[in-house]
Amino acid sequence: SQQGEEDPQALSIQEGENATMNCSYKTSINNLQWYRQNSGRGLVHLILIRSNEREKHSGRLRVTLDTSKKSSSLLITASRAADTASYFCATQGSNYKLTFGKGTLLTVNP
Amino acid sequence: EAGVAQSPRYKIIEKRQSVAFWCNPISGHATLYWYQQILGQGPKLLIQFQNNGVVDDSQLPKDRFSAERLKGVDSTLKIQPAKLEDSAVYLCASSPAGPDTQYFGPGTRLTVL
Numbered sequence: 001s002q003q004g005e006e007d008p009q010a011l012s013i014q015e016g017e018n019a020t021m022n023c024s025y026k027t028s029i030n031n032l033q034w035y036r037q038n039s040g041r042g043l044v045h046l047i048l049i050r051s052n053e054r055e056k057h058s059g060r061l062r063v064t065l066d067t068s069k070k071s072s073s074l075l076i077t078a079s080r081a082a083d084t085a086s087y088f089c090a091t092q093g094s095n096y097k098l099t100f101g102k103g104t105l106l107t108v109n110p
Numbered sequence: 111e112a113g114v115a116q117s118p119r120y121k122i123i124e125k126r127q128s129v130a131f132w133c134n135p136i137s138g139h140a141t142l143y144w145y146q147q148i149l150g151q152g153p154k155l156l157i158q159f160q161n162n163g164v165v166d167d168s169q170l171p172k173d174r175f176s177a178e179r180l181k182g183v184d185s186t187l188k189i190q191p192a193k194l195e196d197s198a199v200y201l202c203a204s205s206p207a208g209p210d211t212q213y214f215g216p217g218t219r220l221t222v223l
Contacts, residue, residue: 031210042114042201042214043153088152096141096205097166098212100152 005101006089012107019076021104023089024069030092032065034074037086037103046074046087079108112136114215116202122221128190131218135183135204141165143212144177144187145201153201159185160207189220197222 007022023032031050035043049056049065049072056063062075076083086103093099115134123129135142140161145153156175158166162182170177174193179185189196199219203212 033211035214040219042216043203045211045213048210090152092210095166097155097158098143100154102150102152 006087006104008104009102010105010107012109013079015079015081015108015110017079017108019079019083019106019108021074021087021089021106023072023074023101025072025089025091025101026070027091027093029067030094032063032072033090033092033098034061034063034072035088035090035100037088039085043088076106079106081108081110084108114202114204114213116200116215116218118218119216120219120221122223123192124223125194126191128188129192129220130186130188131200131202131220133185133187133202133215135185135202136213138206139204139213140182140207141205142179142185143203143205144185145203147199147201147217149198156187192220192222194222196220 005024013019031048033048034046037043047058047063049063060077065072084107086105088100088103090098090100117132142159144156146156147153156170157177159179162179177187199217201214201217203214205212
């Protein structure tokens with residue numbers, strides 16, 4: 001069963017704009033992770049935020065976590081055409097199992 | 111550092127045939143995972159190994175799917191017999207002992223006709 005639900009399902013923006021994707025989940029977690037998947041390829045880990053953290057940055061990525069609302073957001077600033085991909089949130093509980101959402105398809109137009 | 115290797119990259123079979131996928135994790139990674147990703151969905155965990163022992167296979171359709179990791183290194187996933195609904199990308203991932211980041215291979219795209 002899917003734990004995370006990403007919103008929106010698809011997002012199309014112009015190069016240089018910011019992109020924001022949201023993720024909601026249902027059960028308690030140890031951490032929440034974001035992955036990127038380019039068409040026809042495997043997943044690439046972007047960032048991990050632990051349940052006791054509220055915000056984390058990595059380069060042009062900013063992730064927030066609100067455990068009271070069971071939600072997270074991923075912000076990509078100054079987007080590039082190369083950021084075009086599907087983005088998945090995944091929650092990890094105490095058994096190390098990763099449960100993925102259905103993903104957001106981001107298209108960045110040059 | 112070499113990444114997670116998978117083969118084949120693509121496979122087309124007819125329903126009721128058998129198929130096997132191979133995965134070689136990153137050297138030293140104790141935990142190995144197999145995921146199924148159906149088009150338009152996120153990956154779903156099929157089985158998780160810790161060294162050569164199974165940690166979680168609760169979502170593995172055991173009547174047709176089997177997996178092994180005999181020496182605690184590489185692993186094979188088999189489907190016998192295949193059904194149309196098994197068409198998907200099969201992803202292998204590995205991680206060091208414990209939780210956190212998983213490293214994914216390129217996947218095997220299976221088409222069942």
